[in-house]
Amino acid sequence: MLNYKIPKKWLILVTVALISALLLAIASSASSIYLYGSSTNNIKADAAIVLGAAVWGEEPSPVFRERINHAINLYKNGSVKTIIFTGGVGETNEPAEAIVGKNYALAQQVKAADIFTETQSRTTHQNLKNALEVANAHQLTKFLIVSDPLHMKRSVLMAQGLGMDAHSSPTPTTRYRSFHSQMEFLSRETYFYFVYLVFKI
Template identity: 75%
Template sequence: MPKFKPRWVKLILLSFLSALLLAITSTATSIYLYGNKITDTKAEAAIVLGAAVWGEEPSPVFRERINHAINLYKNQNVTKLIFTGGVGEINEPAEAIVGKKYALANKVKVTDILTETESRTTSQNLKNAQLVASIYQLNKFLIVSDPLHMKRAVLMARHLGMDAYPSPTPTTRYRSFSSQMQFLIRETYFYLVYLVFKI
């Protein structure tokens, strides 16, 4: 068997690390740019991806998503809102129920609000929302979430066979450079994991 000299081993390792760094950087860049695209697409429903609730109220992150979905509804970009998300903490209501109550308080018709209350992850949010939507024969969707979450969420939705389009929140609670970088690093990791394992 051929013996690798230390110099060649170092070159191979350096090449691998360079390729890995390039893949990570290009993925992170594409996630950032994708989340900042503005689209005027209209759809039958907006799927609002769940986020934490604080007692009976949506967390600031979740509230941004709900407010954006309500604006889409009032501007007639969608006719239905689908809130997703189950129970995070034992004594808290389901995320979807908190979202529904908030939307009702902001004059969204109860007949135009659908919910699923079992999901705990983005993938489950989308799968369960798809099941709910099928009951009402809804086929075209805007996916509502934070800008940096958008690329992975839409990719997941399309892998489920959904006619889905991004609708990132125009504002985000992740405003500081530090918080945005943490979110971007997290999303880059989960996006690459999803590409490899489809989970």
């Protein structure tokens, strides 16, 4: 039996090639996430699904408020008929994110009959899964997913993975404005994008 030993230089070359391929995949995914969030759809749908974000007491955080305002604009210009707010309780002394979103929308003259909520979710996948259950109960079948631009690709991919007729509707403005905050968000989204591709969660 031949005892063939792979030359060290070939091991180094293979390692470098694998690392380079991984870095290229990461860079390509990050770029596609960034570009995907910069495109908008002029599509009419049954509902806007607003993905939850932090609340500050009884008020939405600036990030959440951007999402709510965008959904309200979609509702008022006739792009959607209803709004589904998602998100459960973050801190125990705070109301559910969805309830804060609903109250904010009511104050902006959105009809109560056109607002639905789910208050149990803690993750993006749960946001969408629970929103789908609400939608099914009200015969809603076509959706605009509302979130920050860098959050859109993973969110829509998840929604479509659940069998939803879902389309992206990123907020036209974002609280992640500085280069540092955008890169931090993009890095996090790229990581979770790969996690979803592998584990579907």
